[in-house]
Amino acid sequence: MEQLSLFTQETDLNAPLASRLRPQTLDDYIGQEHLVGQGKMLRQMLQRDRISSMIFWGPPGVGKTTLARIIANMTHSSFIDFSAVTSGIKEIKDVMKQAEYDRLSGLHTIVFVDEIHRFNKAQQDAFLPYVEKGSIILIGATTENPSFEINSALLSRCKVFVLNPLTEMDLRKLLHHALTDKKGLGNMNVHIEERLLNAIAAFGNGDARTALNTLDMAVLNGEMQPDGSIVVKEELLEQCTGKKMLLYDRNGEEHYNLISALHKSMRNSDPDAAIYWLARMLEAGEDPLYIARRLIRFASEDVGIADSQALQVAVAAYQACHFNGMPECDVNLTHAVVYLSMAPKSNALYVGYGRAKADAKTMFSEPVPLQIRNAVTDLMQSLHYGEGYQYAHDTEEKLTAMTCLPDSLKDRVYYEPGVQGKEAAVKEKLEQVKAFRRQNAPRCSD
Numbered sequence: 001m002e003q004l005s006l007f008t009q010e011t012d013l014n015a016p017l018a019s020r021l022r023p024q025t026l027d028d029y030i031g032q033e034h035l036v037g038q039g040k041m042l043r044q045m046l047q048r049d050r051i052s053s054m055i056f057w058g059p060p061g062v063g064k065t066t067l068a069r070i071i072a073n074m075t076h077s078s079f080i081d082f083s084a085v086t087s088g089i090k091e092i093k094d095v096m097k098q099a100e101y102d103r104l105s106g107l108h109t110i111v112f113v114d115e116i117h118r119f120n121k122a123q124q125d126a127f128l129p130y131v132e133k134g135s136i137i138l139i140g141a142t143t144e145n146p147s148f149e150i151n152s153a154l155l156s157r158c159k160v161f162v163l164n165p166l167t168e169m170d171l172r173k174l175l176h177h178a179l180t181d182k183k184g185l186g187n188m189n190v191h192i193e194e195r196l197l198n199a200i201a202a203f204g205n206g207d208a209r210t211a212l213n214t215l216d217m218a219v220l221n222g223e224m225q226p227d228g229s230i231v232v233k234e235e236l237l238e239q240c241t242g243k244k245m246l247l248y249d250r251n252g253e254e255h256y257n258l259i260s261a262l263h264k265s266m267r268n269s270d271p272d273a274a275i276y277w278l279a280r281m282l283e284a285g286e287d288p289l290y291i292a293r294r295l296i297r298f299a300s301e302d303v304g305i306a307d308s309q310a311l312q313v314a315v316a317a318y319q320a321c322h323f324n325g326m327p328e329c330d331v332n333l334t335h336a337v338v339y340l341s342m343a344p345k346s347n348a349l350y351v352g353y354g355r356a357k358a359d360a361k362t363m364f365s366e367p368v369p370l371q372i373r374n375a376v377t378d379l380m381q382s383l384h385y386g387e388g389y390q391y392a393h394d395t396e397e398k399l400t401a402m403t404c405l406p407d408s409l410k411d412r413v414y415y416e417p418g419v420q421g422k423e424a425a426v427k428e429k430l431e432q433v434k435a436f437r438r439q440n441a442p443r444c445s446d
Helices: 041-047 064-075 089-104 121-133 168-180 194-204 208-220 234-241 253-267 271-283 288-307 309-324 330-342 348-362 378-382 423-440
Strands: 002-004 054-057 078-083 109-114 137-142 159-162 190-192 230-232
Touching (some): 064 078, 078 089, 089 109, 194 234, 208 234, 253 271, 253 288, 271 288, 271 330, 288 309, 288 330, 309 330
Parallel strands (some): 054 159, 109 137
16 A cells, blocks of 8 residues: 655656656646547546546556546545555555545545455445545556446446557657656667657557566667667567567558458468468557457358357457457467358358348338337327237247338348358248248238
């Protein structure tokens, strides 16, 4: 547990670079524009000094602790830094007792709990009465979904703010700041190519702490020149990161070329090529969750009903990437890529939705047939809502000849199953269904 006054600053030059550069104001804070940009909710709450208990949810290194400390400075409150790893109920109650005393003296207390999801139910419950009374303003930080990890009673009294991974542009800005700020590396004459800074930003993968620690290590081990300057070369940076500096612009043409190569290799049932393109992307620093999202799309677009298990495999791979991160999730993605490559292929869902989308855009006012409308009021019943509805479960075949499309579209065909994998059985079943409806369709009277 650490208690910081308003004027506490980390200026120890032996401290980690990320600590030395920790911003003190919102104007110096990088990232999370959706929360602290001009006119955004959190900034307005701070400017009006009307903050309430809150939870910051986001991945490591995105500024959760920094934002909590800035809040303490802006609100002129006593700031208590709790560790969910080392603090027990006794420590919590001792601090709450002091906070209650301070409240009666007119002093606000902000209690910051890092990794609040590590507190058990009893520890979390210990905060509850003090949050309710206003003795403390609780700010919790978590990398886990608070809906599952924080007691509902405590969570209901906190506003949840989601912090996003920093963009590469954010990280590049942070790295340039580190090289010029006197609290950082500004007192050193460091020479490092812009492309290497870009590579560090990509390697950081949204984590400011990782990016700054990598830069710090590279500079401390750089080549000292006769004039006292320090040169950071590519070979050294590769040693610091443990990987080749494969320069890769996630927003550039090569990004789209590689994901296209992966997609088309899987579509062509070529697992060797698919694994290669996967490795090219991962080893260059691509976000594994981005790849996993593309695999989920592929599972329905290119495999579909031919093997519905493909979608489950792709979603499971996404979850594995979320749980494991890199490098452990590389084999999870490989699992999914090979499965999708070897799965039977069908684009019937993709084509079917495309046809329906075209009709929906040009015939968007077609009325819902009366027989499949819900008659939930007397007025609706008087207007014949639900009249003629046939309940499929009441029939032996579990099937009726009732029309569900608007009259203007009654003969439209959107889904045409193929004959690959399990879709062949679906095709046979659909043909039987359509034959039944033709045979049992109501006859027009002469």
